[in-house]
Amino acid sequence: MSSPIISVAQNPRQTDPSGAPQGSPVQQDVGPEAPKSAVRQFLMSRSSGKAADTTFSAIMLMCALSIFAIVLFILFILIARSKLSLSQFGFKFFTRSAWDPVSGDFGAFSFIYGTLATSLLALLVAVPLALGVAVFLTELCPQKLRAPISFVTELLAAIPSIVYGLWALFVLVPIMRDQLGPVLTKYFGWTHLFNGYNFGLNLLSASIILAVMILPIISSIARDIMLAVPISQREGVLALGATRWEMIRMGVLRNARIGIVGAIILGLGRALGETMAVTMVIGNHPEIPKSLFSPGYTLASVIANEFSEATGDVYLSALIEIGLALFLVTIVVNVIARALVWAVTRGAPARAH
Amino acid sequence: MGVGIDVENLNAWYGSTHTLQDISLNIPANHATALIGPSGCGKSTFVRCLNRMHETNPIARATGIVKMGDVDIYQDANPVEIRRRVGMVFQRPNPFPTMSIYDNVASGLKLNGFRNRAILDETVERSLRAAALWDEVKDDLKKKSGASLSGGQQQRMCIARALAVDPEVLLMDEPASALDPVSTSKIEDLIFELKRQYTIVIVTHNMQQAARVAENTGFFLNGKMVEFDSTHKIFTNPKDKRTEDYITGRFG
Amino acid sequence: MPTNPFHTPPPPQDFAATDPPVQQRSRRVRLNRMRRHLWNHVVTGLAVLSTVIVIAPLVAILAYLIYKGASSLNLAFFTHIPAPVGELGGGMANAIVGSGMILAVASVLGIPVGIGAGVYLAEFGRGGWLAAAIRFTADVLNGVPSIVMGIAIYSLIVMRQKHFSALAGGVALAIMMVPTITRTTEEMLATVPHAIREAAYGLGVPRWRTVLSVTLKTASPGIITGCMLAFARVAGETAPLLFTAFGNQFWSLRLNQPIAALPLQIYVYAISPYDEWHRLAWGGSLVLIVLIMVSVTLVRIYANRGVLKGAS
Known part of the structure; x- marks a missing residue:
């Protein structure tokens, strides 16, 4: 085997101190073909892989396009399967609260009401807490505690909905019924928010468990956004003699507010679609709740509860239409939230090519 | 053995910037040719056009005739085939971080589907010897990651990797600019050895380096080649005023 | 105030007389600073409190889960x-x-x-x-x-x-x-x-x-x-x-x-x-x-x- 690296071919040319560029023109050098090494012969015989490259990039493109396809397909199939209900009830479906499977009369208003009520109440509880955690993690927390606390909030996000539901059903609901409920009625009864029979399975329980579940997502995104605020903004405010809180308020929160709104809306999106835990504690009663102690129903939980028992095409179609509404609403909410979050984090380091 | 390269009217763009303007020169086989010039003068773009690496950036474009031996690399071949004939050493050592030293050196063969173990072993040893690294790494070829070596060793490993595919041309884009003086002098010795068998094109902003290793030198300025001649002549008796200003340090 | 060319400038004021006495002024500054620092501590406390409130359910859920779950697990379960x-x-x-x-x-x-x-x-x-x-x-x-x-x-x-x-x-x-x-x-x-x-x-x-x-x-x-x-x-x-x-x-x-x-x-x-x-x-x-x-x-x-x- 010829080995061009080891075989020390003498270079006949010496540096010529004067005159034109060294070396002979190209064509002369090609001259008599030297035998090629095994390695070179192999590489010369190897195809350029152009076809493989085209195929590969086409497959990757198909994978990427499948994400479009999935979303379009969900939209299409939900519309197709809810046609019956769409044509029978029209837009009134969303403004009427009748829900009578026996006579085949359906309206989704009470579910919309229940969904909005629990989600907004959950936000009311979760947002201040989540922002508190985010501020604590980014601005106040000792370096040593930062990783463990982030880890704990990550774990909160990893607990499945069904486990939250189980805990709420067997721990939160009895407390609500026997301890917290009576106290709330006694001291806050005048607000009329805590009236009526309280079985523990009610709007308030559902909102509390929802709040626990959406906390991690809001706090982790808010944390990322606060971290994206440049240090110079903080230092600028501190240099004016501000206290730490003033620095957080003027230097951090003011700069991050759009992104924080985005994080809250993302939490809202999660709350709107949350199913299992809510279904287990909300009481599942298709009426507009009169107080926080009344049982209610949400869009997601009516599907979870009644879908497999739905007899009759209109009933099934009405449930699928509820699914369609949920799908469209969460898409809109997510698009708004992502747009806001992107607007803030867009300046984050782009990749150099 | 190396082949010569004939460049005619090479133009290159990077986005809307015309980074190379009408470059024509003959790079002789089995010699070292140095390209010098200030930063941003187009010398790096020029060597990247010689193995069609320039066009891996989506906004980059090149036109002209580049003949490697008798193959016009922009007309008669596709980029992958050209790059297999041309070894390239980059400014900063770029080992594959997940691979052992052995796999790094053999990567040009293995990733192209070469499977013969005996020839692989032999090629890796020969390339590492040629890159003057064999004695330092022979004991943990397969144990150590390529990224665990020192900077100078990494760069010599990258040279060995380029040599392992038995190329006809070796392109070096400021191979020693990120290295300490000891490593730099090792690399220069290496180039001196290697140019017996390969056509070497070396980009450098270090004029002493050009003077030490290259027979011929080209001076680039603002995307144009101002002068190309034997190294001796460029450094002792340049024809162009701008060349003279640059090599005497009066530039700018 | 309408500009009056005949308006006579007010007599030079005795600033010491119109401004609060030095002692009083410094008390106001001090109170302000105290308020700001108090507020700072309150907010810090709230942030810590909310972190505790967030971690509490996790601990509660996990503890109860282990307490209830572990006693239910036996070989037959699997x-x-x-x-x-x-x-x-x-x-x-x-x-x-x-x-x-x-x-x-x-x-x-x-x-x-x-x-x-x-x-x-x-x-x-x-x-x-x-x-x-x-x-x-x-x-x-x-x-x-x-x-x-x-x-x-x-x-x-x-x-x-x-x-x-x-x-x-x-x-x-x-x-x-x-x-x-x-x-x-x-x-x-x-x-x-x-x-x-x-x-x-x-x-x-x-x-x-x-x-x-x-x-x-x-x-x-x-x-x-x-x-x-x-x-x-x-x-x-x-x-x-x-x-x-x-x-x-x-x-x-x-x-x-x-x-x-x-x-x-x-x-x-x-x-x-x-x-x-x-x-x-x-x-x-x-x-x-x-x-x-x-x-x-x-x-x-x-x-x-x-x-x-x-x-x-």
Whole structure:
């Protein structure tokens, strides 16, 4: 085997101190073909892989396009399967609260009401807490505690909905019924928010468990956004003699507010679609709740509860239409939230090519 | 053995910037040719056009005739085939971080589907010897990651990797600019050895380096080649005023 | 005030007389400073308090889960199928195996598609409008409620086949895995230095081979992390399985038939009126959460070991 690296071919040319560029023109050098090494012969015989490259990039493109396809397909199939209900009830479906499977009369208003009520109440509880955690993690927390606390909030996000539901059903609901409920009625009864029979399975329980579940997502995104605020903004405010809180308020929160709104809306999106835990504690009663102690129903939980028992095409179609509404609403909410979050984090380091 | 390269009217763009303007020169086989010039003068773009690496950036474009031996690399071949004939050493050592030293050196063969173990072993040893690294790494070829070596060793490993595919041309884009003086002098010795068998094109902003290793030198300025001649002549008796200003340090 | 050319300027004021006395003024400054610092402490306290409030439910849930769940676990739990109503004992062996099968189907379908889409976004489509649109769609898909995924797959597969199946459940979970995996794959590939791709191109390695053997391999620890996180997330999903896998009180190993799953079984038991079944629900939850926590923690350790040690 010829080995061009080891075989020390003498270079006949010496540096010529004067005159034109060294070396002979190209064509002369090609001259008599030297035998090629095994390695070179192999590489010369190897195809350029152009076809493989085209195929590969086409497959990757198909994978990427499948994400479009999935979303379009969900939209299409939900519309197709809810046609019956769409044509029978029209837009009134969303403004009427009748829900009578026996006579085949359906309206989704009470579910919309229940969904909005629990989600907004959950936000009311979760947002201040989540922002508190985010501020604590980014601005106040000792370096040593930062990783463990982030880890704990990550774990909160990893607990499945069904486990939250189980805990709420067997721990939160009895407390609500026997301890917290009576106290709330006694001291806050005048607000009329805590009236009526309280079985523990009610709007308030559902909102509390929802709040626990959406906390991690809001706090982790808010944390990322606060971290994206440049240090110079903080230092600028501190240099004016501000206290730490003033620095957080003027230097951090003011700069991050759009992104924080985005994080809250993302939490809202999660709350709107949350199913299992809510279904287990909300009481599942298709009426507009009169107080926080009344049982209610949400869009997601009516599907979870009644879908497999739905007899009759209109009933099934009405449930699928509820699914369609949920799908469209969460898409809109997510698009708004992502747009806001992107607007803030867009300046984050782009990749150099 | 190396082949010569004939460049005619090479133009290159990077986005809307015309980074190379009408470059024509003959790079002789089995010699070292140095390209010098200030930063941003187009010398790096020029060597990247010689193995069609320039066009891996989506906004980059090149036109002209580049003949490697008798193959016009922009007309008669596709980029992958050209790059297999041309070894390239980059400014900063770029080992594959997940691979052992052995796999790094053999990567040009293995990733192209070469499977013969005996020839692989032999090629890796020969390339590492040629890159003057064999004695330092022979004991943990397969144990150590390529990224665990020192900077100078990494760069010599990258040279060995380029040599392992038995190329006809070796392109070096400021191979020693990120290295300490000891490593730099090792690399220069290496180039001196290697140019017996390969056509070497070396980009450098270090004029002493050009003077030490290259027979011929080209001076680039603002995307144009101002002068190309034997190294001796460029450094002792340049024809162009701008060349003279640059090599005497009066530039700018 | 109208300008009056004849207006006589006020007599030079005795500033010492009109301003509060020095003593009083400094008290106001001091009070102001005290108020600001007090407020600072109050807010700091609130932030700490909210962190405690957030961690409390986790501790409460985990403690109660371990307390209730551990006492329900025994060998029969892992080896037996559910006992008929009214009988004591029984276990969730079929649900554990069923979950495993559904998750296997989901991983086989979801992981390659997710990684492929991530590769497209990072290596082929970067900077283009198509990639931006796909990235945005993936984020939106990530927010679609899982119950909606359930009825969509019901409408597509179950309605056609006219029966529930493990396969349908797997497809629903696979779709939920895709966006997470796509986004982490893209982010991890973006951390691979361009110089490493250039090294491979410079050796004449075709692009597909560079992506598979160099870029993906370099980013693999991060990508594995993303896959594990997606897996952990769907492992506990119940809603998408309600009308797809449906659940099964008996053994079934057929992909084409209704199959039991751990979260489904927990749901059925939790809302049942029987104490014995509640006990099993706690046991099942403990098993589920241990499975998820272990994978999340493993990922955490793995990820902390450093993805690109020594890469230039």
